[in-house]
Amino acid sequence: MCEKAAADAGEFNVKQWSTNSSSLKGLVAWVRRTVPLVWRVLSLLDWRRNLWSSATVALCICVRSSCDAWQPVLTGAVFNLVNGDQHEVERESHFLYFLCSWTFGCSGRLPLARSVILGLMLAAVLQSLARVLGDGVKKEMRNKQNQEMRIAMFEHLLAQDQAVYDTIRQRDLVQKVELRAMNEVTEWVWGIASDIVKLATQLVFLFAISPLMTLAYTVLLPLVEQIVRRYFDSSLRAQMRREQGLHNISVSVVNETVQMIRTVKCFSREDKHVALVSLAASGIAKETQNDRLRSAKQGLAQLLPDITQRSVYCFCLWCGLVWMERDFSAGDMTAYLLLIQQVGGLVQRVRHQFTELQRRHDLLLDHFEFMDRTPQIRSGAHAEEVQGDVEFRDVEFAYPARPDVQVLRGVSFRMAKGQMTALVGASGSGKSTIAAMLFRHYDPLVGAVLVDDVSLSQWDNTALHSQMALVAQQPLLFDTSIRNNLTYGCRRDVSDEEIEAATRMAAAHDFILRFPAGYETYVGDQGAQISGGQKQRLSIARAVICKPRILVLDEATSALDAEAEGAVQDALDTVMVGKTTLVIAHRLSTIRNAHSIVCMRDGVVVECGTPKELLAKQGYYWNLVKRQVCTLDDLSGFNLELDQHPAVEASA
Numbered sequence: 155m156c157e158k159a160a161a162d163a164g165e166f167n168v169k170q171w172s173t174n175s176s177s178l179k180g181l182v183a184w185v186r187r188t189v190p191l192v193w194r195v196l197s198l199l200d201w202r203r204n205l206w207s208s209a210t211v212a213l214c215i216c217v218r219s220s221c222d223a224w225q226p227v228l229t230g231a232v233f234n235l236v237n238g239d240q241h242e243v244e245r246e247s248h249f250l251y252f253l254c255s256w257t258f259g260c261s262g263r264l265p266l267a268r269s270v271i272l273g274l275m276l277a278a279v280l281q282s283l284a285r286v287l288g289d290g291v292k293k294e295m296r297n298k299q300n301q302e303m304r305i306a307m308f309e310h311l312l313a314q315d316q317a318v319y320d321t322i323r324q325r326d327l328v329q330k331v332e333l334r335a336m337n338e339v340t341e342w343v344w345g346i347a348s349d350i351v352k353l354a355t356q357l358v359f360l361f362a363i364s365p366l367m368t369l370a371y372t373v374l375l376p377l378v379e380q381i382v383r384r385y386f387d388s389s390l391r392a393q394m395r396r397e398q399g400l401h402n403i404s405v406s407v408v409n410e411t412v413q414m415i416r417t418v419k420c421f422s423r424e425d426k427h428v429a430l431v432s433l434a435a436s437g438i439a440k441e442t443q444n445d446r447l448r449s450a451k452q453g454l455a456q457l458l459p460d461i462t463q464r465s466v467y468c469f470c471l472w473c474g475l476v477w478m479e480r481d482f483s484a485g486d487m488t489a490y491l492l493l494i495q496q497v498g499g500l501v502q503r504v505r506h507q508f509t510e511l512q513r514r515h516d517l518l519l520d521h522f523e524f525m526d527r528t529p530q531i532r533s534g535a536h537a538e539e540v541q542g543d544v545e546f547r548d549v550e551f552a553y554p555a556r557p558d559v560q561v562l563r564g565v566s567f568r569m570a571k572g573q574m575t576a577l578v579g580a581s582g583s584g585k586s587t588i589a590a591m592l593f594r595h596y597d598p599l600v601g602a603v604l605v606d607d608v609s610l611s612q613w614d615n616t617a618l619h620s621q622m623a624l625v626a627q628q629p630l631l632f633d634t635s636i637r638n639n640l641t642y643g644c645r646r647d648v649s650d651e652e653i654e655a656a657t658r659m660a661a662a663h664d665f666i667l668r669f670p671a672g673y674e675t676y677v678g679d680q681g682a683q684i685s686g687g688q689k690q691r692l693s694i695a696r697a698v699i700c701k702p703r704i705l706v707l708d709e710a711t712s713a714l715d716a717e718a719e720g721a722v723q724d725a726l727d728t729v730m731v732g733k734t735t736l737v738i739a740h741r742l743s744t745i746r747n748a749h750s751i752v753c754m755r756d757g758v759v760v761e762c763g764t765p766k767e768l769l770a771k772q773g774y775y776w777n778l779v780k781r782q783v784c785t786l787d788d789l790s791g792f793n794l795e796l797d798q799h800p801a802v803e804a805s806a
């Protein structure tokens with residue numbers, strides 16, 4: 155990311171955040187893009203299963219909207235009763251009949267006014283009750299849905315192929331399945347539904363009071379708004395997107411720097427990262443300062459909706475009062491004014507809600523795109539006990555992240571049941587790739603990997619993996635206690651004695667006891683609080699506890715000192731007895747007991763056979779041994795054939 159940002163230096167400009175037109179065509183396009191998205195969000199809410207809860211919330215919204223609208227109307231009625239002539243009082247008595255007939259009576263200003271005040275109180279109480287009930291049911295429903303969605307999304311994430319983890323950055327991956335975007339949108343759905351119902355109810359009331367004024371208002375307002383938008387909105391939106399883009403770059407740089415802090419400090423390159431963040435920050439500043447015209451437009455665009463709203467409102471009132479509605483009573487006028495104020499606020503809110511949706515559009519699209527991704531690697535049904543015969547048959551492979559570079563080319567070899575096979579070769583020749591394929595992190599492009607003559611694609615992954623174990627080159631541990639890490643791979647209960655036997659075997663027991671909390675010591679994020687060698691020993695013990703039928707050791711002792719390595723190697727030799735073991739090693743001392751050796755070069759198996767056969771051949775392996783002869787001390791006890799072979803003796 156840093157490199158990318160650096161490469162983009164000076165390029166933090168408008169190009170990548172081009173804008174859409176705000177014309178009618180643009181609006182139609184936006185609606186066409188957004189409606190399926192909102193529909194998808196709605197379908198996620200699972201209305202049918204939450205029918206009662208949804209209906210209750212909808213009912214509460216309707217009640218609140220009606221109460222909101224009734225309050226200005228009743229306030230207007232009070233004005234008429236206080237100031238109006240007899241004709242208006244009579245009109246109010248008809249209008250308020252449903253209320254006054256069962257409360258204070260409908261004859262006279264005072265009883266009518268009392269009834270209205272009671273009505274106002276009732277509306278306020280009803281509105282509060284509806285709000286409390288609606289919010290409560292909504293919260294409960296949302297919590298339930300969130301819980302279900304979170305589990306479903308996490309399952310979906312874990313079901314993805316390794317290729318997804320290779321190609322998408324960790325932070326982006328987590329963001330894609332984050333519920334924040336979903337939560338915001340479900341909130342948005344309820345918010346917009348509530349505002350639209352309120353708006354509709356208030357417009358009905360406004361029409362009832364003065365159809366002409368309301369008609370003028372509802373036609374004029376969107377018309378003027380659209381004209382204003384045409385001039386101001388597009389450039390404003392482009393600016394928003396540019397600023398957001400620069401902000402994202404800045405956040406990414408900070409994130410990466412924090413993750414890589416040790417490397418940053420080792421090289422003392424804090425200045426480089428500060429420079430990158432400053433670059434993004436200055437880009438934002440440039441964006442906002444340089445273009446004065448755009449800044450002025452932005453200011454105006456922020457002011458104009460409000461000014462438009464109020465101008466249209468005043469214009470309509472003036473028309474209504476002077477030309478059309480001379481017989482308006484003071485009460486009608488009051489009710490109309492109060493209602494239209496509310497409508498103004500609501501229109502602003504609805505507009506804001508749509509802007510918010512627009513802002514989250516890309517995030518949601520990303521989210522759904524990820525949710526629609528179906529994993530290519532699917533578990534099969536074969537779930538037998540593993541015997542331990544392994545075969546790579548004409549395997550061709552390229553990593554999905556780099557499909558043009560073929561990493562394995564026609565790889566074929568067999569690992570006999572219960573025997574140890576060593577995989578040697580230069581760095582980058584494809585050894586770890588073979589281990590990854592054995593665990594089916596990737597499927598071959600051509601050929602097959604077979605366990606007990608059954609292709610991995612037919613094996614049930616869980617059943618197979620419960621009988622396999624891997625000690626990786628750079629083992630990672632979970633941020634939990636040593637005990638939990640040791641028993642991670644086991645689905646059965648593991649006794650303390652079993653754990654201790656495994657840690658003793660892996661030369662880990664002593665250092666564990668030296669920690670004050672012993673086996674309950676927390677190892678930190680990815681095992682950051684313990685050394686590389688300690689991690690390797692814990693990882694070996696974890697594999698031992700699993701009692702696997704197939705064991706893969708990928709440079710399993712590379713981080714250990716000579717003494718610890720000797721001890722662990724002896725232990726591993728015992729553990730490997732009777733298990734099919736694949737040992738990847740650079741140091742030939744670690745494969746001294748191998749039954750067969752596979753030599754790799756540039757993704758091709760160049761030699762394969764028993765150590766004796768390979769030494770007799772005087773080929774790749776023989777050369778490898780010859781080059782490591784200076785470390786023959788390491789090879790004390792290296793297989794007998796090697797020590798006694800004339801070629802080795804000669805070169806020594």
Ligand SMILES: Nc1ncnc2c1ncn2[C@@H]1O[C@H](COP(=O)(O)OP(=O)(O)OP(=O)(O)O)[C@@H](O)[C@H]1O
Binds near residue numbers: 580581582585
């Ligand atoms: N996830 C990946 N995506 C793309 N290419 C990869 C990936 N992992 C490894 N490679 C590439 O595949 C090739 C083989 O890598 P691999 O790790 O299998 O080599 P290796 O023989 O185990 O090396 P070493 O001995 O250094 O561990 C290398 O060129 C490497 O750059």
